[in-house]
Amino acid sequence: MAVTIKDVAKLANVAPSTVSRVIANSPRISEKTKVKVREAMEKLGYHPNFHARSLANKSTNTIGIVMPSSANKSFQNPFFPEVIRGISSKAYQENYGLYLSTGQTEEEIFQEVVHMVQGGRVDGIILLYSRVNDKIMPYLQQQKFPFVLIGRPYNEEIHSITYVNNDNYKAAKTVTEYLLLLGHRNIAFIGGELDFVVAVDHKKGYEQALKNAKIPIREEYIISHHELEQGGEDAIIQLMSSSVPPTALIGLDDIMTFGLLKMFSEMGIRVPDDISIVSFNNVLISELSSPPMTTVDINIFGLGFEAMKLLVEKIKEPTKEVKSVIIPHKLVKRQTCKALNRSEKKDE
Known part of the structure; x- marks a missing residue:
């Protein structure tokens, strides 16, 4: 029995x-x-019937996780498994399961969110990205459905959405200033697609640091991740063949930067002797690369854990005030950056 x-x-x-x-x-x-009740449950081998509880409480005890592309592509980037590890750690504490989106396109992802909401499949949703002119956030707001964003909402939405983020503007500004302190003046920047808010913030931080140092912004030094994906080696050859080649480069993330290190090695360009590189995220590959990357640790696990914590609060107290939590970042100095000697510094 x-x-x-x-x-x-x-x-x-x-x-x-x-x-x-x-x-x-x-x-x-x-x-x-x-503790006493859980010990009794364990001793008797009792397992709660969450399906029955869901019917009674009109709750699924499940959280939807929305990624920016198909699960297959997203999981190639260590950011996503790590942020989901943070989410699942807190979800386990709160007795929630996870439901992952698997849409291949923006429209498929949007329709999947509609099914999650209208079909009563989840109690709340965590968005793992922030896109300019996104359709999902306005829809969830219209439906008054609990959700939390990992990232910064686009400007006009910022006071009405609960979110967890790093100060990506400050992080990019800091790494640019670090390279300036090392004597670099010709600093290239590879950013993400500008319909993602994190890419917008990184680019603004980079440009502001140069403006503060009264260094002109060279358009030829700015490459989008899309250009790099399409042109690959051609984009880097064009960058390094410019009349005044950069002595330092800021990369989009550790995975992309790992590819750059390999490309530079094949071209005979030495890091950091010929070019210094700073990256973002501090995933495992950054420490194992050759040479180990200087990168920004954004505490990916903490982003996920805090997002889940805020979502549970919203589910339990729907009228709770909007919150924003900024997770601290830190520069991790390794071996891809080098100070320039006076003779190596080039005039603008």
């Missing part, structure tokens, strides 16, 4: 309603009582 809540309540010497609240991780129950 299956073990019931009443059996657990009897062994733990509490009311059945207390057991239900422990299963729901109610803050009204003390930690001491939670």
